[in-house]
Amino acid sequence: RTRIIAVANQKGGVGKTTTVINLGACLAVHDLEVLLVDVDPQANATSGLGVVPVTGGEAGIYTLLSSSGEPSLDEFVLPTEMEGLWLVPGSRDLAGLEIELASAPEREFFLARGLTPTRGRFDYVLIDCPPSLGLLTLNALVAADEVLLPLQSEYYALEGLSHLLDTIRKVRNLWNPGLGIHGILLTMYDRRLNLSREVADDAEAHLGELLYRTRIPRNVRLSEAPSYGKPVLLYAVDSSGAASYLDLAREVMTR
């Protein structure tokens, strides 16, 4: 009954972190228990919620990934300002992990093992991935039941999609046969721009029902909210950004 969803795209700046924080908050507000897991060394999902990323031996994603036994979840999970929204904080130290784990056996399974205790305890687990298809994102794809792909309404974003879909197929064949695509989310959509409409039309034509009906508009409140350490629901509840992530949460719950 727990759905683990990796939010991934190797293209940078497409709205992965913004989606993890705000979809997470909009799910939690429907009386669900939601865990956010920050697997990006930038630790933006962590600081975007007003939490200081961990370093050194402090419990967090780095210790979760590098510990050999099955960790006790209570050590790694922090509450946030919102009822029902929890966080495994990120860490800059993750940047070194790619090289450290490069030759470890079963290096793709560290996160899957670490998240086992979340099953039955949370309704949704959302994993924020870094902008690459390296070992950290692979770990997220192996640990996940499904992938949510943010697709910025721009040319380069559409171009990179086939590489990401190839990688998902590879992970399914090699390590995680049950991995599905939860959906593809158009982000920073501006209906006044030809480019936005062209990318949306292209995506509709090629991706069909994989595409969520909800499109996230470009909305400055979404980019202001992290500087206050809050999801947009708490920062600007009347904004189009908050409304669109509430729509997305309803769509995610009914899929």
Added chain:
Amino acid sequence: RTRIIAVANQKGGVGKTTTVINLGACLAVHDLEVLLVDVDPQANATSGLGVVPVTGGEAGIYTLLSSSGEPSLDEFVLPTEMEGLWLVPGSRDLAGLEIELASAPEREFFLARGLTPTRGRFDYVLIDCPPSLGLLTLNALVAADEVLLPLQSEYYALEGLSHLLDTIRKVRNLWNPGLGIHGILLTMYDRRLNLSREVADDAEAHLGELLYRTRIPRNVRLSEAPSYGKPVLLYAVDSSGAASYLDLAREVMTR
């Protein structure tokens, strides 16, 4: 007399590729010889110029990085549509290189060795980096004389800057004592938005003269141009995007 400049920032989507292509074109149009080197596995700088990224054994960045002897530059450099603008095309295969080179001796120096023949042949070499601080970006920082840091006018972008500056300092101490910061470039600046102005004020206060006077405005022509495989100078010469990169080129030439 050749200046090798790495355009780097681990934050995704801040305008690294857009800056490499458009600053490159605006320098070339001043009768300079400019080489663009695409070190990002996404190969956006390559496709943004209408060139198909290379795969397999075809000559390009992958063979340049993985060859042991000093390569002959003519094998790797392609002309572009613009006089004086040349390209070492990128490749998806680079994604695997991080793991392949992880245990190679002197793994940080492969690009520096490969770019030696550019000295004296080009006025500027601009290196497009992926959104990470892994081995590919390290190679670019070791090969470069200077770094140009695009800084998106957003909260997360400002947050990540200290990590990037730490990394540059580390590279200077360990592998490339001459590495300097050419400048920090505000991108996607929208003076109508409080957030943009706040980030700009913050950057001015903390970074002072490292900041270029030129600010790149948010301009849709910049994001349309890559779908036509052209720098914005050839796609929409009268746009604010083209004007701002021409200003930047003049500022870069006089620094």
